[in-house]
Amino acid sequence: MTSASQTPAWWVYRGDGIPHNAIERLPDPPSWRPLQRGMPPQDGISSSPGPADTERGRVFQADRELVDVVNAALLLRRPLLLTGRPGTGKSTLAHAVAYELGLGPVLHWPVTSRTTLRDGLYEYDAIGRLHEANLQRAGMKAGTSDIGRYLQLGPLGTALLPRRRPRVLLIDELDKSDIDLPNDLLTVFEEGRFSIRELLRLPSDQQSVLVQTADGGQERVTDGQVSCWAFPFVVITSNEEREFPAAFARRCLRYDIEPPGPDRLAAIVAAHLGADAYEQARPLVEAFLGQRENGDVAVDQLLSAIHLARAGADEDPAQWQDLLWTVWRHLETGP
The missing domain is CATH 3.40.50.300 (P-loop containing nucleotide triphosphate hydrolases)
Structure with missing residues (x-):
């Protein structure tokens, strides 16, 4: 950088x-x-x-x-x-x-x-609004139907x-x-x-409507635009x-975006796990780079292996190699 x-x-x-x-x-x-x-x-x-x-x-x-x-x-x-x-x-x-x-x-x-x-722009719950309107007409619910409650961006x-x-x-x-x-x-x-379009049909005295947003907030929309x-x-x-x-x-x-090379991998490991983690994990990083030559493996698979090794999962070399095979299974390999 x-x-x-x-x-x-x-x-x-x-x-x-x-x-x-x-x-x-x-x-x-x-x-x-x-x-x-x-x-x-x-x-x-x-x-x-x-x-x-x-x-x-x-x-x-x-x-x-x-x-x-x-x-x-x-x-x-x-x-x-x-x-x-x-x-x-x-x-x-x-x-x-x-x-x-x-x-x-x-x-x-x-x-x-x-x-x-339409999924990305907004969702309108027409059935929910109709159900509320029917309850109001039947006298089972007071108030007026607010269309904004049924619109979410x-x-x-x-x-x-x-x-x-x-x-x-x-x-x-x-x-x-x-x-x-x-x-x-x-x-x-x-x-x-x-x-x-549901707001474009409203009468002139209802042109400003408070709608829900995708991040949990509310926003006022005027004239349906x-x-x-x-x-x-x-x-x-x-x-x-x-x-x-x-x-x-x-x-x-x-x-x-190309898969990261050795220098960028070192920076990624240090950013996630600390500056000392890369030196301790250098053999794993080198093994990961070799594994990547044979098929697609993702950076989070390397980070997972380093995390397991730091927890002591590499104490038994034979078991560790079997576990690494599981963690580093190539992404295009089936179950």
Whole structure:
């Protein structure tokens, strides 16, 4: 990692895991990516990252090239499409950026083959609202039905709320999605806004509605429109199980995270387990690198082995080798 004295002046994210406030000097968006819609609103992040998320962000080790790409994505307001083998830290990068730049908890959107754009934007419980209305008509419940209680913004919808600072959105394993989802995302990524059609139908005296957010908070939506003031920092991960449409790929910055070499492995082990752990675990690290030549193994498998050895699991050499085979089973190997 570049030393502090050599940090390029244009970097906002440094990749050293030390929180700072450089996001305040993020330049204006490019002229072709304008979003200023009135005065910048106050940040209203409803919660802080939990201990697990904070730890993931703190210990992530980014190399110079990756930090360059992150800063380019921040300045250009473009999604960052990360590819690479499982276990190389693609998802963890989102937590590292959010932690270092103080952007609140990461909004996580895991994708499956059934995921649609609507899932990421918002969910409307029409059945629940109808049930409440029926109870009120039957005199079994007092009050009026508040549609906001049945609307919850998804991770993408929450990331697009108007904030002075960008939120961090992790779209995990987009390559598992239906073939249409990447193209469906294009308009939202370009415009930074979307409509909630259930709110568009409301009478004029009910145009301001308090809805639930994906991070446990509440936000007021007016006229059925959600428009961001700052483009979210979007990290999209892919295990390269499919190709993406050219129109989608063109709007992302793509970076392939390679498995860490010896130097980066040393930094990862020290960050997770302490500075003295690497010297004690050097034989295990060398064995891990040899194992990786024969198939895919992830960094957390190395960390697991070091943790077991420090607990004394390596006292019996024969049993230890059998246990290592279990812990280091190649990711493409079946049960």
